[in-house]
Amino acid sequence: MRLVAVTAFALAVALAIFTAPCLAADVGFEKIEIADGAEPPLTVGIWYPTDAPASEHASGNHTQTVALDAPVVGDGLRLIVMSHGGGGSYDSHYDTALALAHAGFVAAAVSHAGDTYDDQTHVLEPWRRTAQLHRLADFMLNEWSGHAHLDETRIGAFGFSNGGFTVLVAAGATPDLSAIAPYCRAHAEHDLCQALQHAGVDPDRAAHAPAGAWVHDPRIKAAVIAAPAFGFAFGRAGLSDVRIPIQLWRAADDHHQPHPYYDEAVRMNLPRAPEYHVVAHAGHYDFLPPCDARLSRKMPALCTSQPGFDRSAFHDEFNAATVRFFQTELR
Known part of the structure; x- marks a missing residue:
């Protein structure tokens, strides 16, 4: 009996070795333009x-x-499509993308035309973002030179702020942008409402999405969402079709998207309870990678954390948790 048990254990170990993912030594990177x-x-x-x-x-x-x-090295690789926050770009979460690639994933991020650091021409048309994320997934699965290495049944999505909103819609949510106007009448001092006022934008006129504008993508099987924008605009009905596993992150001291109107509004109304993380002493932009001295001088609003908050240490934990979640949910 002891010999049988030892043999069975050895066989199990061998199977684990041969079936475990073979991680590559390094990370490859391409920056390209897609039609x-x-x-x-x-x-x-x-x-x-x-x-x-x-x-x-x-x-x-x-x-x-x-x-x-x-x-590209590996086959049956899991794909994570990524959506940045307002005024960002494809590399806004490069450290998370690197962590995913080191763990054997393919991470693909799009610069959302019309809502990037150098192009704000369509910032109040968030439905464009969902179509762009869908186009990214189409390209990766069908046109990318490495598409044969991907497993089209195991796709996840990552989004921050406006990107979190985008990923929620891709996962099945339908927002009601008409909620922005009454929200701003009640909370005129909040950042969103101040920004609209400074831009001379009437929320009642800016909040009308064209019919059929919200693009959902059933290929997405799990999502990591940090500080989602416009959380109050979904409600229980708007989130009722989001059935995939969600990992949801909130910065405890997010003054840009104040509690409970954003992350909490999403958490409370998801039909399936998310894996929920609240990051003590973190601000909204602490979900962006740590800045070097030059960038800190150039963009202090994005780079400055509260005294005592270690953004680098947090990102080690954040990226590790993101990888673990996708490893679990995209098995």
């Missing part, structure tokens, strides 16, 4: 496992250690 119908091309960043040697390269306001345009 988007009659719209201008979309800028996309793609991080993926590779065995090519990596080195430091500048990426926007950051430096990352990657192998540029290297071959």
